[in-house]
Amino acid sequence: MILDVDIRHQQGAFVLQARFQSDGKLTALFGPSGSGKTTIVNAIGGLVRPDHGRIVVQGEMLVDTRKGIFVPKHKRRIGYVFQEGRLFPHLNVRQNLLFGRWFTPGREREASFDGVVDLLGIGRLLDRRPSTLSGGEKQRVSIGRALLADPQLLLMDEPLASLDDARKAEIYPYVERLRDEGGVPIVLVSHSVAEIARLATSIVTLSEGRVTALGSASEILRHTNLFAQSGPVEAGALIEAKVLRHEDAFDLTVLQANAGALMVPRLDRPIGATLRVRLRARDIILSLKRPEGLSALNVLAGKISSIDDISGPSVDVMLDCGGDSLVARVTCKSVHELGLVPGLSVHAIIKSIAFDPEALGAAKP
Structure with a gap:
């Protein structure tokens, strides 16, 4: 120890x-x-x-x-x-x-x-x-x-x-x-x-x-209630990803995680480099079907693993996306109207704002 x-x-x-x-x-x-x-x-x-x-x-x-x-x-x-x-x-x-x-x-x-x-x-x-x-x-x-x-x-x-x-x-x-x-x-x-x-x-x-x-x-970091004093839903998931390729024509970098491919603004990192990526709970939207006609580039398929006890206007929905654990903070109304329950297949739409410069770390510790 x-x-x-x-x-x-x-x-x-x-x-x-x-x-x-x-x-x-x-x-x-x-x-x-x-x-x-x-x-x-x-x-x-x-x-x-x-x-x-x-x-x-x-x-x-x-x-x-x-x-x-x-x-x-x-x-x-x-x-x-x-x-x-x-x-x-x-x-x-x-x-x-x-x-x-x-x-x-x-x-x-x-x-x-x-x-x-x-x-x-x-x-x-x-x-x-x-x-x-x-x-x-x-x-x-x-x-x-x-x-x-x-x-x-x-x-x-x-x-x-x-x-x-x-x-x-x-x-x-x-x-x-x-x-x-x-x-x-x-x-x-x-x-x-x-x-x-x-x-x-x-x-x-x-x-x-x-x-x-x-x-x-x-x-x-998945437990957003532990970080309430830092602002609304500042916490979220940490996942490991590797640099898969760079798309220079669009000034983007494609990362590969267990959950799937993620596109971020161009990174000065070599192909194969390992990164830690923070996906904030507030930056994840849930959909029952794979969305079409959206500007969001990052959509990950997964299943709901658990839903925190509902108390107040919002609730944390835990997701299993290919072995990576994500968390989305959604309203209780959305849980009710979408019929969100453990085991349900959903798609997590990741806003690009989730990939701010501080969210991308270096090699896996």
Whole structure:
């Protein structure tokens, strides 16, 4: 088990009581402000001493209040990346990176300087000062500094929150590569559904200091009720697809998933590349027959696997499309008028808006 957390901690009137385990390459802590996400990562990192409970990372007991165990933060092999880069302004990038080495005895150093530089694409930045870097470049250097301390776990507390969309788009591929190739498990704090859909392998959702759900990203993201605070039906399904071909004449890329072929705006990805695609529940329309005369390019055949209990004006309809699980949020009236029931064959019409830039991730984790 990579991470085992079972803690209770009170700060003023707020009480955190969180219990979860994770073996994911990238575990996302998701929830509204004040739900306890940062308190949890600070407890893991040793910045907060929980009142009660235990924390185990990679089999090492860091906290056990019953046994009086509390490993000081400087003795934990935990890397921490904050919202701001927090680089030393008087040092260049190379010197900032090497600062991470000071926290690890020479005999325990395993991370390769050149390997980390290559992984994060920061080779051309080594002689520059932090003041000359973009926000995305600063965060990549901060991640590199943390990795060069040879951590057992990397904590990232909303590292992209202060970046604009362009800078986020710049850094996403590096976080994906770190997740898949870096060899260090990650705990990511985020309030962005698009971000965790693209990056997370496991998700822990929190509300008012309590864990409300935990599981694989594909499983948790299907439950739209867990993400109500993020806007109407922001969640949905995660599926894996490969680049099948490019249709240059129409500036489109065709992806192949178990559910069928999906057309998206032209992607700069090679044929055969594996992607994660997020299909938002709000972007799926159901039809009893295959539609004709529509501008929508993406129509997937499937069967209804289940329908959530009807309460309120809308309901989640779970679909099995060739082995891929999708979810559509439709009105209760539509369920009644169309006669939607488990086992019924339907067609899922996917709006093109579902394929926004943040919805397309990199290789399968």
